[in-house]
Amino acid sequence: MQVAKALLQQDLSDIALSVNSKTAKDVERALAKTSRDLHDFMALISPAAAPYLEEMAALSQQLTRHRFGNTMNLFVPLYLSNLCANECSYCGFTMSNKIKRTTLTISEIQQEIDAISGMGFSQVLLVTGEHESKVGLDYFMATLKAIREHVSYLMMEVQPLKQTEYVALKQLGLDAVLVYQETYSPQHYAKYHTRGKKQDFLWRLGTSDRVGAAGIDKIGIGALLGLGNWRVDSVMTALHGQLIQQHYWRSRVAISFPRLRRCEGNDNNASALALPNESQLLQLICAHRLFNPQAEVSLSTRESARFRDGALSLGVTSMSAASQTQPGGYSQPSSALNQFDIDDNRPVKDVINAIEQQGLEPVWKDWLRFPHVG
Amino acid sequence: MLTIANHPFSSRLLTGSGKFSNATVMRDAVSASGSALVTLAMKRVAANHSNDATLRALRGLDITLLPNTSGAKTAEEAVFAAELAYEAIGSQWIKLEIHPEQRYLLPDPIETLKAAEALVKKGYYVLPYCGADPVLCKRLEEVGCAAVMPLGSPIGSNQGLQTKPFIEIIVEQSHVPVIVDAGIGKPSDAMAAMEMGVDGVLVNTAIATAKDPVTMAGAFARAVETGRIAYEAGLGTTSTRAAATSPLTAFLEPS
Numbered sequence: 001m002q003v004a005k006a007l008l009q010q011d012l013s014d015i016a017l018s019v020n021s022k023t024a025k026d027v028e029r030a031l032a033k034t035s036r037d038l039h040d041f042m043a044l045i046s047p048a049a050a051p052y053l054e055e056m057a058a059l060s061q062q063l064t065r066h067r068f069g070n071t072m073n074l075f076v077p078l079y080l081s082n083l084c085a086n087e088c089s090y091c092g093f094t095m096s097n098k099i100k101r102t103t104l105t106i107s108e109i110q111q112e113i114d115a116i117s118g119m120g121f122s123q124v125l126l127v128t129g130e131h132e133s134k135v136g137l138d139y140f141m142a143t144l145k146a147i148r149e150h151v152s153y154l155m156m157e158v159q160p161l162k163q164t165e166y167v168a169l170k171q172l173g174l175d176a177v178l179v180y181q182e183t184y185s186p187q188h189y190a191k192y193h194t195r196g197k198k199q200d201f202l203w204r205l206g207t208s209d210r211v212g213a214a215g216i217d218k219i220g221i222g223a224l225l226g227l228g229n230w231r232v233d234s235v236m237t238a239l240h241g242q243l244i245q246q247h248y249w250r251s252r253v254a255i256s257f258p259r260l261r262r263c264e265g266n267d268n269n270a271s272a273l274a275l276p277n278e279s280q281l282l283q284l285i286c287a288h289r290l291f292n293p294q295a296e297v298s299l300s301t302r303e304s305a306r307f308r309d310g311a312l313s314l315g316v317t318s319m320s321a322a323s324q325t326q327p328g329g330y331s332q333p334s335s336a337l338n339q340f341d342i343d344d345n346r347p348v349k350d351v352i353n354a355i356e357q358q359g360l361e362p363v364w365k366d367w368l369r370f371p372h373v374g
Numbered sequence: 375m376l377t378i379a380n381h382p383f384s385s386r387l388l389t390g391s392g393k394f395s396n397a398t399v400m401r402d403a404v405s406a407s408g409s410a411l412v413t414l415a416m417k418r419v420a421a422n423h424s425n426d427a428t429l430r431a432l433r434g435l436d437i438t439l440l441p442n443t444s445g446a447k448t449a450e451e452a453v454f455a456a457e458l459a460y461e462a463i464g465s466q467w468i469k470l471e472i473h474p475e476q477r478y479l480l481p482d483p484i485e486t487l488k489a490a491e492a493l494v495k496k497g498y499y500v501l502p503y504c505g506a507d508p509v510l511c512k513r514l515e516e517v518g519c520a521a522v523m524p525l526g527s528p529i530g531s532n533q534g535l536q537t538k539p540f541i542e543i544i545v546e547q548s549h550v551p552v553i554v555d556a557g558i559g560k561p562s563d564a565m566a567a568m569e570m571g572v573d574g575v576l577v578n579t580a581i582a583t584a585k586d587p588v589t590m591a592g593a594f595a596r597a598v599e600t601g602r603i604a605y606e607a608g609l610g611t612t613s614t615r616a617a618a619t620s621p622l623t624a625f626l627e628p629s
Contacts, residue, residue, distance in 0.1 A: 065583045066532070069393020122421075152421070245477055250447060252476045294477045359395045368417045368458065370451040 003243040004206040010239065012185055012232050015042070019231045022046035031055060036291050041238045044287035045231050053283055060286035060315040063293045072360045073318035074351075075123035075155070076116055077300075079327045080104050080143065084129030086196030088182075090227065090260055093129040095195065103135055104327050106146045113147050115330035119322060119348050122152035122365050125178070127325075130159035130198055137165050144172040153367040155218070159197065160207040166214035173369055178220030179207040180256065184236035188228035208240065212248025218296070219244055219251050225284075226260030226275040234284055238291050245294070254296040254318070255288055257281060261302055261341055278307050282314065289315035301342040305354075308344050313358040321351035376410075376574050378551050379499045379520040381438075383410040386568065387598040388440070388553060389591065390578030391428055392418065399587055401431040407581065407591035412437045413469050416455050417445040419462060429463070440469050440501065447474035447482075449489035456493055468493060469523070470502040478528045483510050487517065494518035503555050506537035511544045511552075522548060523555040523576065526567065532559025532580055535567055545571045561590075561597030568601025569609060 022043040030040035031052060043049060044056065081103035084093040092099070104112065116124065126143065128135050140158065148154060155176035156169070166177065183189050186201050193199045211219050221240050223233035241253040259275055276284060285297060299308055299316045301323045312319060323342055324330050344351070355362050376383045389409040394400035404412055412432060420426040432439060441459035446452035449472065456468045470493065472486050473479040481504050493500045499520040504510055506524035514522050524544055527533035534557060535541065545552050551573035558564050564575045577594050584590035 066579065069579070069582055070395035071393060249476060250474045356396070361394065361396050363418065365420055366417055368445050368451075368455055370446070370454050 001206050001209045002247050003209050003212070003240065004202070006243050007184065007205060007236065007240060008202075010184075010236065012229075012236070015235050016229060016232050018042050019046050019235065022048045024048050024051075027052050030290070031059065038235065038239055038242075038291075041287055041291040042235055044290060045234055045284055049283060049287070050279070053279060053286070056283065056286040056290065057314045060289040061313055063289055064297075064313075064315050064317065067293055068317050070360050071363045072312065072316070072355045073123065073296075073363045073366055074121065075125055075153070075298075075318055075320055076119070076121040077125045077127050077157075077320055077323050077325070078109075078112055078116060079127045079325055079329065080109060080139075081128040081131065081135045082327055083131035083134055084196075085131045085133075086129075086198040087194045088198060089192050089194070090224070102327050103139075106142060108328060108331070109143055109147060111331040112328065113150050117150060119330075120364055122150075123155070123318075123367075124151045124153070125155040125157055125176075125320075127156075128158045130196070132159060132197060137161065137168065140169060141172060144169060144174065148173040148369070152365040152369070155220070157220070160204050161210070163210040163214050166211055166216060170214055170216055174216060175367065176218035176220060176254070177207070177211045177216050178222075178254070178256070179204065179211075180220075180222040180224060180258070181205060181236075181240070182224045183228035184223060184233050184240075185228045192227055208244050209247075212244060212251050216251060218254055219248070220254040220256060220298070222256035222258060224258050224260055225281075228274070230274060230276050230280075230284075234287075238288060241288075241292055241295050245292075252296060253292070253294075254298055255292075256298045256300065257284055258300065258302055261343075281307070282311055285311060285315045301344040303343055305344040305346055305350075308351075309354045309358075312355060313360060319351065319355070322346070322348045376551065378411075378501070381499075383438070384408070385410045385595070385598070386574040386602055387564070387595055388413065388555075388574055388576040389581060390576070391415075391432060393579060393582035394587060397427040397431040400428065400582070401435065403581055403587040403591040404432070404437065405435060405591075406588045406595070407577075408595045410437055411440050411467075413440045413442050413576070413578070414463075415444045416441050416459050416462070438467060439463055439465055440467050441465050442469040442471050442503075443489075444471045444473075446472050446489075447485075448472065449485045449492065452485070452489040453492050453496075456496075456498055460498075466498050468498045468500055470500050473503075473529075478531075480528065481505055481525070483507065486510075487513055490514055490519050491517040501553070506540040506544065508540060508543040508547060511548060515548060515550050519550060521551040521553055521573070523553045525556040526554045526563065527557030529556040529579075531557050533557050534559055534563040535570075538570070541567070541572065542570060561593045564594055565597040565601035565604075568598055569604050571605050574598075 019042045026043035027049045030043045082093045087095050157178040189201050296317045298318045376386045385408045388411045389407045390413040443452040443455035452472050459465050472482045490500050501521045503523045511522040527536040553574040554567045555576040559580050581591045
């Protein structure tokens, strides 16, 4: 639990003070360096860096092209279940919401995979609510066995699992695990998560250690921007990524920047003040790139088409397109069960056009499934 | 003329097919580079090979494909990728890349040596990407590699020949071609490597991410050629030896 331990040692109010005390001079020093530390990151996401956004974007674009080439990876989320045994006030799947609950059967999942393959995708992110007893290891294993050969890179965004469970899933071809901490502030975390296993802040925080120790290829992290102080949560995310790279050097790190969105039962307006605006979101993407040139950065359809088109060449390495956030949504579209409302709902070909307009090549496959894993 | 495993290649510049903005730019750049050996990441090749845009674009060129094992973290995985390359495109050539380390993509010397030995036994022409470690390069040569490909600096870093003193030793000791792979950022880096007497260089990022990849590919082609000509012409030595104005050993001569 080396990563979690180091994260727990951070003093969040100190970080908030540090970020707020950064000046234009600190920003200029951070921009001038070729290798940047966490204090440089704080300067780059501080209010003092706002006037430097154009320069940050240029540097971020340069670093990204250099490391990842003129390419953009494409993936699609596949929602398997909206059952959830947690109460999280910001989420459409929250337990007390009276929505229709469904968990796809294996044959329904196969239909979804057919629909997704027909759209061109082979890099797939499996998503569920968190319901350990009904949507747990057995269900995941059965799913992987059924679909793995139709997918080139398999990612999962489900409840935090045990290390032995990650090892078992890796043997069935699991490539990446995404678990977002939501917020790194235990106080804020407790406020939003009021029932269920997800209340256990430490169990969630220890996920990246368990995934790393299981030897999974990629570890996805992020904070749900808008739950706490987004700047502090972003500093913690940046540190989290760096710690994973140091301790689990065989794993890649991917960072996401989900901003809180309206969902069934909650328009999440109360938190609107704490949300980064679009300029700040771009500042954040660029700051992560300048701090961590090797991290993969993902931008989902939560954001608008206009923002995605403008930002996609400035630090992003993977995008989803034409996403459905309700189970069964690709083969039988209906909007009744969405986890949250997406914004960019253009068809895949429009997103591809936008990517190519920016001089980037869409990449549909970037991985080999090796038979001797484990 | 570069000869690897008794196969002649018309250019000493090897290029890659990744990181380009589209398959057309890639094809034109590879063509302008004059490369005869071009790498291809098996992990990028579509499961339905005939449908793969990169592969289709490369097939129109007079080149030998050099599939690589990028993505492999162990010797077993690299052997699997090589077998896949043989099935997909019938290639006995394999660029062996095993970099479990995810930030700087540095090659794992232990896994690389293991995989090289296994692949040579299976009949592949193995070109291993490796650290600029002269002893490792000898070991790779001993297990039968067709060439060695030591890095000039971390891959994609464009930092040039940071490992120069070690590359010099490798060139001096090697009985197989030495191809500098990774880190070459500018045509002048490529020329400097060629002047040292390496047999070839592999350049991908610096061409693919240039503002004008096709023109840059041509610039690298000329730099590599010039560097080789200079090496063959015998560079004037820059002497660091002392030359005393009054000879120190004159007293030995009979007076």
